[in-house]
Amino acid sequence: xxxxxxxxxxxxxxxxxxxxxxxxxxxxxxxxxxxxxxxxxxxxxxxxxxxxxxxxxxxxxxxxxxxxxxxxxxxxxxxxxxxxxxxxxxxxxxxxxxxxxxxxxxxxxxxxxxxxxxxxxxxxxxxxxxxxxxxxxxxxxxxxxxxxxxxxxxxxxxxxxxxxxxxxxxxxxxxxxxxxxxxxxxxxxxxxxxxxxxxxxxxxxxxxxxxxxxxxxxxxxxxxxxxxxxxxxxxxxxxxxxxxxxxxxxxxxxxxxxxxxxxxxxxxxxxxxxxxxxxxx
Amino acid sequence: xxxxxxxxxxxxxxxxxxxxxxxxxxxxxxxxxxxxxxxxxxxxxxxxxxxxxxxxxxxxxxxxxxxxxxxxxxxxxxxxxxxxxxxxxxxxxxxxxxxxxxxxxxxxxxxxxxxxxxxxxxxxxxxxxxxxxxxxxxxxxxxxxxxxxxxxxxxxxxxxxxxxxxxxxxxxxxxxxxxxxxxxxxxxxxxxxxxxxxxxxxxxxxxxxxxxxxxxxxxxxxxxxxxxxxxxxxxxxxxxxxxxxxxxxxxxxxxxxxxxxxxxxxxxxxxxxx
Numbered sequence: 158x159x160x161x162x163x164x165x166x167x168x169x170x171x172x173x174x175x176x177x178x179x180x181x182x183x184x185x186x187x188x189x190x191x192x193x194x195x196x197x198x199x200x201x202x203x204x205x206x207x208x209x210x211x212x213x214x215x216x217x218x219x220x221x222x223x224x225x226x227x228x229x230x231x232x233x234x235x236x237x238x239x240x241x242x243x244x245x246x247x248x249x250x251x252x253x254x255x256x257x258x259x260x261x262x263x264x265x266x267x268x269x270x271x272x273x274x275x276x277x278x279x280x281x282x283x284x285x286x287x288x289x290x291x292x293x294x295x296x297x298x299x300x301x302x303x304x305x306x307x308x309x310x311x312x313x314x315x316x317x318x319x320x321x322x323x324x325x326x327x328x329x330x331x332x333x334x335x336x337x338x339x340x341x342x343x344x345x346x347x348x349x350x351x352x353x354x355x356x357x358x359x360x361x362x363x364x365x366x367x368x369x370x371x372x373x374x375x376x377x378x379x380x381x382x383x384x385x386x387x388x389x390x391x392x393x394x395x396x397x398x399x400x401x402x403x404x405x406x407x408x409x410x411x412x413x414x415x416x417x418x419x420x421x422x423x424x425x426x427x428x429x430x431x432x433x434x435x436x437x438x
Numbered sequence: 439x440x441x442x443x444x445x446x447x448x449x450x451x452x453x454x455x456x457x458x459x460x461x462x463x464x465x466x467x468x469x470x471x472x473x474x475x476x477x478x479x480x481x482x483x484x485x486x487x488x489x490x491x492x493x494x495x496x497x498x499x500x501x502x503x504x505x506x507x508x509x510x511x512x513x514x515x516x517x518x519x520x521x522x523x524x525x526x527x528x529x530x531x532x533x534x535x536x537x538x539x540x541x542x543x544x545x546x547x548x549x550x551x552x553x554x555x556x557x558x559x560x561x562x563x564x565x566x567x568x569x570x571x572x573x574x575x576x577x578x579x580x581x582x583x584x585x586x587x588x589x590x591x592x593x594x595x596x597x598x599x600x601x602x603x604x605x606x607x608x609x610x611x612x613x614x615x616x617x618x619x620x621x622x623x624x625x626x627x628x629x630x631x632x633x634x635x636x637x638x639x640x641x642x643x644x645x646x647x648x649x650x651x652x653x654x655x656x657x658x659x660x661x662x663x664x665x666x667x668x669x670x671x672x673x674x675x676x677x678x679x680x681x682x683x684x685x686x687x688x689x690x691x692x693x694x695x696x697x698x699x700x701x702x703x704x705x706x707x708x709x710x711x712x
Contacts, residue, residue: 256519324556328618331514332625333546334573342573346560 202415248314298374313355557606612643
């Protein structure tokens with residue numbers, strides 16, 4: 158090796174090492190807030206957790222948040238049941254019929270909707286659903302969450318369906334498959350793993366959404382008996398308790414935060430496991 | 439309508455002449471077929487028969503319209519945005535471009551194998567074979583027997599019989615291409631169009647596909663687009679030479695490769711251009 162090459166080579170090695178160190182530090186810095194939040198929530202929340210927290214409804218001393226836990230789970234399921242099928246269908250339409258005016262309009266509105274602050278979604282659902290039904294309700298809360306999910310699911314499906322190679326579409330069409338069957342059985346099926354992850358992210362995202370629920374699902378001290386009654390949720394209860402000057406309720410709010418985080422994690426793990434079992438061998 | 443009938447008659451004549459006997463009939467034929475991508479014309483007034491239960495090879499340099507031609511046969515050309523055709527294509531004497539013809543039905547009768555093997559990656563070998571039927575909403579009554587039958591036909595059975603549940607994408611390139619052929623045969627097509635089926639395969643896999651084409655010609659009308667003159671000479675009964683969207687010459691394969699009548703054909707097959 159000539160001396161010039163030798164020095165160029167060692168310079169490059171130095172630059173590579175510097176870049177690697179810098180990116181490792183960046184990863185550490187990025188992870189720091191995450192672990193800080195988790196650690197703080199865990200340490201604060203664990204103190205207030207008790208058996209009663211999971212078994213007793215909201216109330217004064219010795220009470221828990223059982224109805225809020227049920228309410229959060231109920232709303233997330235309900236919102237997913239509304240938002241995911243609609244979002245996937247819309248996203249698939251966007252990908253398969255991308256050049257139609259309707260598709261352009263849908264894509265544009267999905268992008269706008271994704272940027273709308275979620276409290277506005279709550280206000281609109283209040284004005285439309287709550288005022289119309291003259292009642293805060295779990296249904297209204299779920300509808301608001303579904304609207305928050307919709308653009309996420311739609312755009313994820315759109316992107317992933319468009320990433321499916323045209324050669325597979327052509328293979329199906331050349332086998333005499335109609336367009337709609339090609340879209341569902343080939344395009345959607347091929348893009349399914351990615352779409353599943355996208356839906357899980359959307360679910361996790363709305364599991365913690367509070368603003369859209371403030372004037373839709375509202376709050377309640379009791380177990381929710383009907384979808385058309387107001388319902389309590391962990392996230393709204395955290396908000397309510399944090400706003401009070403009561404130390405006991407602050408502790409309860411921390412515990413609720415910990416349970417909410419745990420719920421999202423459990424939901425993710427469960428969903429992944431169920432989906433993995435259905436995967437063909 | 440009379441124009442079509444006329445050209446059909448002339449095609450039969452031409453096919454019969456090429457065969458040197460009255461029994462050779464055109465299973466399919468292009469009649470004055472032109473094709474465009476947007477403003478760009480890819481095919482110029484092609485009239486060409488595809489003789490029943492024979493192998494027709496289409497040769498020519500890149501961009502000459504070979505692939506476009508076979509994609510017009512099963513109405514796959516129009517799948518591309520901005521693509522259109524004029525003229526006609528006949529299948530058993532009936533237009534496949536008629537106003538009342540559903541392209542889906544045409545494609546079930548006229549199967550296609552693509553240049554790059556494209557098995558469905560999320561489906562097993564078995565499900566890939568059955569995909570064509572299932573995508574038409576048909577659940578075959580005796581699926582196992584059908585899978586075995588077409589995989590045997592596609593000369594793939596011995597290699598995959600213990601791996602029917604593995605994903606189609608896990609096979610080698612050559613096996614994937616035979617899987618795609620099996621997938622096509624499972625629909626019992628009458629015509630099989632192959633668009634450079636060996637171009638992404640090694641010589642051993644290529645030899646297997648060529649052997650397969652040889653075996654299949656008793657049952658199907660086959661069209662093979664190929665870049666390789668040797669391949670065309672080996673597998674085809676009839677050969678058509680395309681050049682910049684035009685049909686330059688069509689004849690028995692041995693005539694094309696031994697005494698072509700057009701100087702451009704001769705230049706191409708002797709490797710002077712293209």
